[in-house]
Amino acid sequence: MARPATAAAPKAPPSKHLMALAVVAILGIVLVADFLWASSSSSSPSSPGGAAIWSSRLDLPARPAAPVPSSAKKKTKEKVSIGSMDINATFADLPAPELEWEEMAEAPVPRLDGAAMQIKNLLYVFAGYGTINHVHSHVDIYNFSDNTWGGRFDMPKEMAHSHLGMVTDGRYIYVVTGQYGPQCRGPTARNFVLDTATKEWHDLPPLPVPRYAPATQLWRSRLHVMGGSKEDRHEPGLEHWSLAVKDGKALESEWRSEIPIPRGGPHRACVVANDKLLVIGGQEGDFMAKPGSPIFKCVRRSEVVYSNVYVLDDGMKWKELPPMPKPDSHIEFAWVNVNNSLIIAGGTTEKHPITKKMVLVGEVFRFNLNTLVHTVPCSFI
Numbered sequence: 472m473a474r475p476a477t478a479a480a481p482k483a484p485p486s487k488h489l490m491a492l493a494v495v496a497i498l499g500i501v502l503v504a505d506f507l508w509a510s511s512s513s514s515s516p517s518s519p520g521g522a523a524i525w526s527s528r529l530d531l532p533a534r535p536a537a538p539v540p541s542s543a544k545k546k547t548k549e550k551v552s553i554g555s556m557d558i559n560a561t562f563a564d565l566p567a568p569e570l571e572w573e574e575m576a577e578a579p580v581p582r583l584d585g586a587a588m589q590i591k592n593l594l595y596v597f598a599g600y601g602t603i604n605h606v607h608s609h610v611d612i613y614n615f616s617d618n619t620w621g622g623r624f625d626m627p628k629e630m631a632h633s634h635l636g637m638v639t640d641g642r643y644i645y646v647v648t649g650q651y652g653p654q655c656r657g658p659t660a661r662n663f664v665l666d667t668a669t670k671e672w673h674d675l676p677p678l679p680v681p682r683y684a685p686a687t688q689l690w691r692s693r694l695h696v697m698g699g700s701k702e703d704r705h706e707p708g709l710e711h712w713s714l715a716v717k718d719g720k721a722l723e724s725e726w727r728s729e730i731p732i733p734r735g736g737p738h739r740a741c742v743v744a745n746d747k748l749l750v751i752g753g754q755e756g757d758f759m760a761k762p763g764s765p766i767f768k769c770v771r772r773s774e775v776v777y778s779n780v781y782v783l784d785d786g787m788k789w790k791e792l793p794p795m796p797k798p799d800s801h802i803e804f805a806w807v808n809v810n811n812s813l814i815i816a817g818g819t820t821e822k823h824p825i826t827k828k829m830v831l832v833g834e835v836f837r838f839n840l841n842t843l844v845h846t847v848p849c850s851f852i
């Protein structure tokens with residue numbers, strides 16, 4: 472939930488905190504549900520080259536229903552072992568309190584690699600894969616006040632369908648680049664802005680080159696875009712650009728080059744807090760299109776998930792903060808700032824060293840921005 476920096480206001484009452492956590496949770500559930508979809512839709516286990524499509528590489532060990540609440544007010548056990556006992560700490564669940572989850576209204580469609588922004592009591596959920604061969608090009612809205620979904624409307628035809636960069640100022644939602652089409656098709660450089668008050672879309676100047684899932688934030692009146700994967704979907708991009716924006720309009724016609732980030736790649740949390748720009752977790756490498764495949768069939772390539780936390784405070788030099796307790800990727804829409812602590816829910820970590828399958832993160836992490844300490848907390852406020 473790339474909420475603007477003002478979301479860090481320490482005066483928010485606890486009910487707001489719980490609502491914010493619910494947003495994180497709902498996104499975690501969407502992510503996990505989508506992995507279940509991908510897992511169950513696995514039909515062709517591997518290509519002749521030995522590289523498997525991602526659906527066959529997803530792992531939900533010892534979690535038949537995953538951490539999705541099976542029914543309202545049922546407790547979900549968080550301490551589930553990941554397969555073999557001799558696996559080191561990166562792959563095991565960390566000691567964590569049991570959290571009580573409550574099931575909320577089911578989303579209208581399943582989604583993988585879509586995007587979501589919260590504005591007040593509404594969660595706008597964009598795009599995403601429905602299946603590996605079908606992508607959505609609409610927006611659904613979840614209303615926290617009455618636990619309902621509705622207000623579906625279309626995205627512009629030219630807008631990417633997954634791996635979008637996204638951020639909001641509280642009214643306008645800026646949508647940056649991403650993958651256009653299903654399977655492992657190429658990215659677009661096109662950018663858009665949505666006025667949520669009128670549901671009107673407008674163009675923004677395109678990025679100098681397209682990116683997959685770049686880190687995106689509003690910082691000091693500029694839209695910042697950095698990292699992500701390059702056009703081949705796999706090679707990490709280090710570039711960082713910014714564009715002056717105000718009330719949904721670009722104030723410049725071209726993006727400005729900024730200081731590159733030390734480590735590139737997609738699927739990172741990108742946060743502005745205390746007038747600093749933070750980039751957290753993510754990965755290098757991703758699935759790529761199989762060479763010559765007419766449908767751009769996804770084939771797994773090497774991936775490294777990481778736990779690094781980088782911060783830019785003066786705009787000139789990236790510094791490193793204490794890393795997350797474990798490598799964590801796919802968290803760009805799975806965080807919220809509560810009283811100057813970042814709460815990060817779920818994600819994906821390094822693949823299982825023996826089965827080589829993707830491993831999901833079961834923990835909810837807290838990164839206290841006052842103390843710079845990461846914990847797996849039992850309380851968020």
Ligand SMILES: *[C@@H]1O[C@H](CO)[C@@H](O)[C@H](O)[C@H]1NC(C)=O
Nearest residue numbers: 558559560561562821822824
């Ligand atoms: C766990 O295994 C990973 C991958 O093999 C390795 O990078 C990491 O250092 C190991 N961690 C510990 C605590 O041994």
Ligand SMILES: *[C@@H]1O[C@H](CO)[C@@H](O)[C@H](O)[C@H]1NC(C)=O
Nearest residue numbers: 592593614615616617618622
């Ligand atoms: C959200 O739900 C509340 C409570 O039912 C309602 O008053 C409000 O109009 C709804 N908002 C939208 C945008 O539908």
Ligand SMILES: *[C@@H]1O[C@H](CO)[C@@H](O)[C@H](O)[C@H]1NC(C)=O
Nearest residue numbers: 481483484485810841851852
């Ligand atoms: C917010 O954090 C401060 C400093 O850690 C703490 O003193 C305060 O009690 C917290 N407020 C809430 C509402 O949790």
